[in-house]
Amino acid sequence: MDLESVGDLAIHEIMENLKPEDIARISCVSNRFKSFTSDDSLWSKICFRELSLTQPIDHLGNPTPSFKEAYQTWREAFVMYPWSLVKRVKRCWDNIKTWLTNNFPEAKETLCEGASEVEIQELEDVLNVKLPLPTRILYRFHNGQEIEKHDHDTSTSDISLGIIGGYSFYDHFVNVYLLPISQVIQETQQISHNLGFLRRSKYVLVAASSTYREKLFFLNCTNGQLYVGTRNLLTNRDLMPCVPQNLISLHHEMDSEKIQDAMLLWLEEHGRRLQRGFIKLLEEGNAKSISLFPEESPVCSTAVTNGVQIRASALLVPEGVDLQGDREKYLFSYSIRMSLQPQGCVINGMSHSSCQLYWRHWIIRANDAVVSDVNGEAVIGMYPLLRPGDKEFVYQSCSPLPTSSGSIEGSFTFVPGRLVDPRGDPFLVQVAHFPLQLPDYIF
């Protein structure tokens, strides 16, 4: 009695317990075995389990005649990499792309198709570096974004499409995108011209702000860490690491899925933050962009006083950090969002249909010591008028800090009604304490 005569139920059961590699090898055993392994429902399950595919498509998105062939093209396309790491990178991209499809399709459109091995090799040859494995695979899936550089003030487009996103305060506007290989090569060479240490120490520019602001992210090909340029990049080579150093693992004997460089960790964390709503899309009129101001408590505080809701959170501005500095070492930007709840402005049992800001008061702490206690009229020169049902009034400002940790709290003075027609006495609205903190991941 031989294996082939056992019957389909058994054969099927056996296949269910084999890895795709084993099934492929079995098809080389005999013609009968080849027909066993050609059952496309088997491959359909494998494609779904390993690649989340619901349609038979290859790695470039082209349809294939069967799931079996689809799986084959995927394996062949990535045969030079550990398959478990390829699957992990795909999951990373899928996570980000799902969020983009649901929230920011204009940005998804800018993602370029995967780079070829030839293009990646060219980058390595021209810049004389060896990209860490996860980053190579990341580029194989998508070769950066196609973005036009623009001057924020004069740009006709209000949409800032960088998938890393950014922030703005006063005249400082950044929006970070992933560079395609052609730009990685060109711009790394340009910058290395002025900063020789970048070339010698194997740094490549992988992400930057599309506005003419100096926010630059460099991947170090030797230690796998991602660094962001600070204010003193040119004068003092000051960079800050963007990902917890202890997580980086460029080699893994036992499990290649655990090989992780800063680029992969950074994008995985970013994808997680987008998916869970820690950061969100910002829409101001026609302008759209991914805003890096946190939306989740306790990093974002919320307080309601007399119906006026104030949400507040801050982020580190690495390109404004002066590591050589003293009192103004770390620059933080904060975003304040104000709104009036549906019941209106309620004071002493009376409800008003609007209220307007007149005054602000901030107490800024470095660690626990008060370093600043400021008072002043308006916020960024404006006196926001709040009405129930209106969108949040949002504004940003900034504050330097001598330490990497601190907080801000304060209050606004509002009048019910309007400043030109007050309907009662002014009242204080609390801004609950929110942290200023050097983050574990810098975006």
Next chain:
Amino acid sequence: MVIEYCKKHVDAASSDELEKWDAEFDKIDQDTLLKLILAANYLACLTTANNIKDKTPEEIRKIFNIKNDYTSAEKEEVRRENSWAFE
């Protein structure tokens, strides 16, 4: 259940006793019977799968006594199609 059956058949004193016991045994319900088939099937398949894991086609042929019915050209083609599995 299989174990019970075997034990009984080994320990049994007379063939009469055995016949009576077997008659009772045959009465087991359909549901249990089916479960028995599936369990045995699953166990056997799992074991077979483990024997196949990580083996080359030639090794598999030897273990299960399968004849290689590929022509030279066919063999080359199927090997090429699945070359990714041979890293």
